[in-house]
Amino acid sequence: MSSLNEYMEKLDSPDEAERIYAAEDVGYYNAPEGVPPLLERLGQEPSRAVRDAIFQALIRIDADASIEGSVRLLESEDPQIRNQALDVLRRKGARSVPFLNTAMRNGGKDLRKFVLDVLIGVQASGVEAIYEAALSDPDPNVVITAVENLGRTRATEFRRRIEDLLETGLHPMLVGACLEALAGIGDNSSLAAIRRRFPDLAAMPDFFLAPCLKALGALGAATEFAEVTGLLAVRGPQLRPAILGALVAIHQRHPAEAHDEDLLPDLRAVVDSGCPPLCRYQAARALGFLSSRDDAYRFLVSCLSSPERLVRLGAIESLRGARRPGLQDVLNARAAEETDEEVLQALGC
Amino acid sequence: MPDLSVEQFQSLSQQIYQKLGLHFDEKKLYFLKTRVARRMAALGIDEAREYVFKLNYADPQGLEMQALANLITTNETYMFREYDQLQAFANFCLPEVLSAKQARGERSLRIWSAGCSSGEEPYTLAMIVQDVFPQAQSWDCGIVATDIDENMLARVAAARYGARSVGDVPDEYRRKYLIEDGDEWVVRRRTATLVEPRHLNLHDRMAMRSMRGFDFVFCRNVLIYFDDASRKAVVDHFYSALNPGGYVFLGHSESIGRVTTAFKLKRFETHLVYVKE
């Protein structure tokens, strides 16, 4: 205990490094008695590095006191302290949950939102009850954060609740969050709920259409494929990645039915157009659906000499699915001229 | 080869950036795909979205991220590696620190090359210091080169390197600071004496505390292999090891801002560097 006292004294040293080492040592000592002096020092400490060390120490101390202290710090005036307290609680994981439950019941709207910020990534019993409460919270930010978390952590048991919020939600940000979540955890009934709310894709603003496309990519079939293809020519370039992503995803799950010959000119335009290379890569990949057509096949072969390496890579991947006689010769001919290492690898395997 | 959608690639590169501080832009799409494919095969995962989920939400100790890190980083060491960053050091940071010292009447310069491996980095720094600052000989000037591996430290002491290690040394530097000996190159004694090899385990916090009073710390392409908690602990020690006004250099694509906000970001032309205020 005397060494703990020594460390605690050094917390007030005029030398910054000494205070950092003292906080570290209190943390490694790992006794609950170390928590109050750390918290007290935090209140007056001007150095960011020392405050950091104090929080690292709170993480190391394996005691309820460090959790309780951190929950109180969630209400600090200083956002840096709040955020670091959040990190401590996240690291404590399941042990934090009972304390967070209390904070959720009694705290103001900002504290309730922070509780949810802690919970992302925490799997433990008791968490569902917190989310149940959060989804009915009067504050929209609490609800939105809850929906975000549930989608990201794949909490499928909350699927129906989120579908309900999609149908009744007023705020666009909440609706967007529900779409995003359902893209991750939705099923066919979720798709139906989405279509009830948004029967007409063409009329949707970008900030709804993008997460909706994600959901359609995960859940849609041939009908949705046809609707999405119509968007490629009419929506702005910023939506191309989302549209192409949905088309590729649906096609992969329904290769026979999800298929549209009319896509060829639009996809060619994207490959040629010079929009971000990643988008051109995606379009070249999407052309793989049509590689059984002679004109698409010829176009893909011509892409093998594109100056943009990502176009060459996308074309190679698409061509591999084509199973055409003479394809290997075409690829070998390209390999003879190719200088990019990764493209060579793609040609070789 | 698993199909990695653009969005999944962006999500992965975001996650890699947040956890390791490494930047992966679209030029590295294919590179990342092939490495991810290997990890997926090792884990028996078929779908890319499962792997993305695992990295984001089912990797509590960061072990999978470390496994991926081992595949996506190269471990080569050679002289004048990460030239851009060395330019920032030579053209801006070092002159700034030296002027400040001269103004204060101080005549010492101490650099720490942490995780120095076979020594190419500390000798590179020694060459740069002598070139930018010829008076180095009359000052108390030293580069402490630490590593956990005694075999590596023996190679630092030998100061003898093959063609692969010296391939990127600018001709001027090669002429002034190295001597050819058969198919190897030896660092000239005058330069080599600036470097002091020393055994140190970056995880040993008491040993780390003994490192104080440095003007520069270099730790490039070592910390990406550490888990989150250890990485933070090491970088926090670098802070204490530095004098005010001192600079820390991680690998050019490793962002120190991911690990701690105790350092201040400074910009010199196109170079971003971190300094202890």
Add this chain to the structure above:
Amino acid sequence: MHGKKTILIVDDSEFVRSYHSYILEQAQYRVITAVDGSDGLEKLYTNACDLVLTDINMSNMDGYEFIRRVRADGKYSSLPIIIVSTESEGKDKMKGFEAGANLYIVKPSSPEMMVENIRMVLIAN
């Protein structure tokens, strides 16, 4: 690039970054994103930005710290900065203005209001 203004969005939520990006891109802005204040500084230093939208509660480096560090650099003393935060009390807004923000928008804000506020701040500049 082609006369479009560039906006830097700093927020630690992937969903919020995406949501705001789509709103702003549809309004013909070019968008760059950052995951927290520290990343925000790096992105600001390596890109020409016309306006910054920043959250306050972010891990690693919070929004007030980010704004203070931006303002401390003479080059950015008149860069328009808008805070977009869930906190709505008067004292939070005061803190925001003291740190150097031009405007404080409470989340969730309607897309139309957000675009209008940005437009007005850019004109005023």
